[in-house]
Amino acid sequence: MRTIVVGLGNPILSDDSVGIKAAGLVRELVAGSERIEVVEAYAGGLRLMEAIAGYDRAVIVDAMTRGDCPPGTVLPLRPGEGAGTRNMLCSHDSDLETSISLGRELGLALPREIRIVGIEAEDVDNFSEDLTRLVEAALPAAVAEIMLLCTSPAWT
Amino acid sequence: MSRITIDPITRLEGHGKIEIFLNEEGDVANAYFQIPELRGFEQFCVGRLAEEMPVITNRICGVCPEAHHMAASKALDALFAADPPPAAKKLRELLYCAFFVTDHTTHFYALGGPDFILGPDAPPGERNILGVIRKVGLDVGRQVIDCRARNHHVIKTVGGRSIHPVAGLPGGWSRPITATERDEIAAIAKQNIEFAQFTLRIFEEVVLKNQVYLELVTSETYTHRTYYMGMVDDRQRVNFYDGMIRVVGPDGAELVRYHPDDYAQQIAERVEPWSYLKYPYLKAVGWKGFVDGPESGVYAASPLSRLNVADGMATPLAQEQFERFFETLGSGKAGGRYRPVHYRLATHWARLVELLYASERMLELALDPEITSPDLRTRPGAVTGRGIGCVEAPRGTLTHHYEADERGILTRVNMIVGTTNNYAPMTMSIKKAAQQIITKGKIVEEGMLNRIEMAFRLYDPCLSCATHAVGKMPLSVKIRDASGAVVRTVSRN
Numbered sequence: 001m002r003t004i005v006v007g008l009g010n011p012i013l014s015d016d017s018v019g020i021k022a023a024g025l026v027r028e029l030v031a032g033s034e035r036i037e038v039v040e041a042y043a044g045g046l047r048l049m050e051a052i053a054g055y056d057r058a059v060i061v062d063a064m065t066r067g068d069c070p071p072g073t074v075l076p077l078r079p080g081e082g083a084g085t086r087n088m089l090c091s092h093d094s095d096l097e098t099s100i101s102l103g104r105e106l107g108l109a110l111p112r113e114i115r116i117v118g119i120e121a122e123d124v125d126n127f128s129e130d131l132t133r134l135v136e137a138a139l140p141a142a143v144a145e146i147m148l149l150c151t152s153p154a155w156t
Numbered sequence: 157m158s159r160i161t162i163d164p165i166t167r168l169e170g171h172g173k174i175e176i177f178l179n180e181e182g183d184v185a186n187a188y189f190q191i192p193e194l195r196g197f198e199q200f201c202v203g204r205l206a207e208e209m210p211v212i213t214n215r216i217c218g219v220c221p222e223a224h225h226m227a228a229s230k231a232l233d234a235l236f237a238a239d240p241p242p243a244a245k246k247l248r249e250l251l252y253c254a255f256f257v258t259d260h261t262t263h264f265y266a267l268g269g270p271d272f273i274l275g276p277d278a279p280p281g282e283r284n285i286l287g288v289i290r291k292v293g294l295d296v297g298r299q300v301i302d303c304r305a306r307n308h309h310v311i312k313t314v315g316g317r318s319i320h321p322v323a324g325l326p327g328g329w330s331r332p333i334t335a336t337e338r339d340e341i342a343a344i345a346k347q348n349i350e351f352a353q354f355t356l357r358i359f360e361e362v363v364l365k366n367q368v369y370l371e372l373v374t375s376e377t378y379t380h381r382t383y384y385m386g387m388v389d390d391r392q393r394v395n396f397y398d399g400m401i402r403v404v405g406p407d408g409a410e411l412v413r414y415h416p417d418d419y420a421q422q423i424a425e426r427v428e429p430w431s432y433l434k435y436p437y438l439k440a441v442g443w444k445g446f447v448d449g450p451e452s453g454v455y456a457a458s459p460l461s462r463l464n465v466a467d468g469m470a471t472p473l474a475q476e477q478f479e480r481f482f483e484t485l486g487s488g489k490a491g492g493r494y495r496p497v498h499y500r501l502a503t504h505w506a507r508l509v510e511l512l513y514a515s516e517r518m519l520e521l522a523l524d525p526e527i528t529s530p531d532l533r534t535r536p537g538a539v540t541g542r543g544i545g546c547v548e549a550p551r552g553t554l555t556h557h558y559e560a561d562e563r564g565i566l567t568r569v570n571m572i573v574g575t576t577n578n579y580a581p582m583t584m585s586i587k588k589a590a591q592q593i594i595t596k597g598k599i600v601e602e603g604m605l606n607r608i609e610m611a612f613r614l615y616d617p618c619l620s621c622a623t624h625a626v627g628k629m630p631l632s633v634k635i636r637d638a639s640g641a642v643v644r645t646v647s648r649n
Contacts, residue, residue: 012200012215042319043219046262046285046304092219092259092616093266098284105289106297127200 003150004055004111005030005038006048008062008087014128015071015121015135016086019061022119022142029147036150045090049099049110058111059149061142062087064118071122072138074145076115085118113155117145174608174633176590178643182597185638186446187587189579189612190433201569206235206543206560210324213556213571221320222255222311223549223574226397227556229324234417235543235558236536238327243529246521247314247329249397250341251321252547253518254310256396257303257348259550260459260511263616264355265300268504271610272363276372277603292358303351306344310518313337328533335528342522348515349473356477356508363505364484373501374485377592378611380448380584381406381498383438383455385577386462387548388413393470394462394513396548402465403438406450408495412440416546419555423572424453426580435580436572446584454584457552457577458615459506464496469509471516477509500585503614507550539564549574551616575617585611599635605646608633 007023010016020040027038041051052058062085064075077085080097089095094102103110119142122132130136149155179185201212210228214221226248233240240248266285270278274287282290289297308318315321316331323330333341363369372378388402389395401419403411414422425434426443437443441453448454455461463482469475482494485502489495497506521527545556552574559568589611593600635644 010215012212042215042217042221046266046301047319050301050304050308090219093262094284094286098286102286102289102297103301105286106294106301108301125195127196 001035001056001153002054003036003057003059004052005036005059005061005146005150006051007038007040008042008044008048008060008085010042010087011040012127012129014123014126015119015131016063016124017129018063018119018121018131018135018139018142019085019087019117021131022061022117022139022146025139025143026146026150029143030150042087043090044088044096044099045093046099046102047090048088048096049103049108052111052114053103053108055111056113057149057155058114059117059146060085060088060114061117061119061146063121063124065121065124066118069120070134071120071132072134072141073120074138074141075118075120076145076149077118079114079116081116085116086121086124088116115149115155117142117149174586176594176633176635177640178594178597178635178637180638182595182637184587184591184594187583187590189583189586197571198569202566204566206232206539206558206564206566207326209556209558209566209569211320211322214320220255220259220549220551220574222252222315223547223554224556225315225321225324226252226547227545227549227554227571229326230398230545230547231543231556231558232324232326232545233543234545235540235560236326236564237538237540238534238536240328240534241529241531243332243526244328244532244534245398246524246527247331247333247532248324250518250521250527251311251314251323252397253514253521254307254314254341254344256514256550257352257511257518258307258311260507260514261300261303261351261355263507263550264359264504264511265296267613267616268507269358269362271606271613272366272369272504273358276606276610280606283606296358299351299354303348306347310341310344313341325533326536330532332530332532333528338522338528342519345515345519345522348518349512352508352512352515353473355511359505359508374499377588378500378585378614379498380456380500380581380588381450382448382452382581383411383441384461384464384496385455385457385553386465387546387553388466389470391470392467394466394468394510394548395470396514398547401546401553403455404465404496406448406496406498408464408490408493411438416555417544419544419546419557419572433579434576435583436577437580446580446587448584454580455577456581456615457574458503459510459550460497460500460503461552462548463506463509467493469513471513471520473516474509474513477512481505481509500581500614501610538562551575552577575615578615578617582612582615582617585615594635597637599644605633 007020030036173190213224270283312318316323437453444452557570
């Protein structure tokens, strides 16, 4: 069973980078593991689908701007669930679901299961390498959620 | 008029937002395209070392980092007065061609093509790449994914890292390629040429042989007679990586051909009180509003524009297609050059001509004896204080302008990205499309979003780059009556 963790977002756009930062922390925790790999991705759609091909499971970590929960809220989601997260879609090709369906029809080895860890953002309008305070404080909870998924033998 | 809201959306951030204003008679008076603004990029950069820019700017956007990496590397060449050795320039251009192949391929099969292959009135849920392969066959889908994969591999080989290249340095390139890598790239370029020709055949079968589509392409709805901008080589042929910027008028006559360093003398930015967007226009002509014609300084910079400004293509197969393009859609020659094609939907065809050119040029570069040379770096000199780097991005002319102190620390950063050039023409295209849908207060809702989307999809606006709006193209259209009241909102998440 091989799991890929994808940190998704823009690394220089304040809280939009939270997925990448959380995934970076997970990378340190799973260093040396043959079962868990961590990558960064900056665009959704086809590129995200291509990034997770070849793995049994995928955990995608991304910022959310739902507006119905406080900044720093960590939510485990399934693809297509709720308001979604910020970077699953690419304006130049397609959304993740279409990309996954495409990949499956073409016979690509795509993960049987995909989970998303969304982290509610506060600032996604200003260029910065830093997270806002509440979002920064949510990193441990996000990392715990990702690790729980990575180490769990079965997802329910 | 009472306010009618359809499918209201609560969250507009990240949405492409279109507002349509009606006059007293209920006809379209104005249409505006708005996208969210991102702030502070210049402040983010000022105070940093200029050398960081090729890596920083390619993170502005997850879609065309390669274009920013090239423009930034070229700006640094100028800032540090270090003209790269020929092999470094060739490697940069080689990587850039691979990028154009993936980008143009993806646009055609995932975004532009579905309107024709499935039809402009097909349900939105089917009008995507999945719908395309269900219609034309699984094998085409495999070819698209294979094309992306093999060219991503080239970008990684030449650029040192997949997607976000890191090899660009002031005065050159950090990584030579081996003879084995060159052979592999040449083989990939040959596959690209075949694939580009195959794609042009699909376009021929599906669009050019279909009278209804041909009429749609050449309809007044999707026609604007503007100025055009694009980069040309020393023989006035299309070039993506280097050259002079040529601007031609609606009649095809050259208005100006300038060095990218002089962009600020040629381009001004119009600020409108209702929008935070700045609309670039040609200073020499002047701003006359969102109108076309020779008196209006509005210009477009796109694949169509690049073909319109050029005397031809620098590779043989693409040149054949170039001629076919203008013979089919154009209105003859003037002064030895084809007159511009003003049909905006022809941009989809122009993009495929460029796909073939990028493929052929990639092979030429791979077969160049110098391409494996390890001589890739000119030692940077003293900081000149200013560096401007310009390339053609898939969506239009991209300019990076940096100023730095004597230590190379940035004091000013300005960028005009491909999409920004097209803000005014996009606004005009949306208005024209809206005028077809709304007359005397009567709104044809059937297929409305897509007819409007088609008008700007052909420009493939990179909202990520322009302001980094995120998401595919969630769209909200608001229609307001003469009093400003919202009479209809149509949206799709």
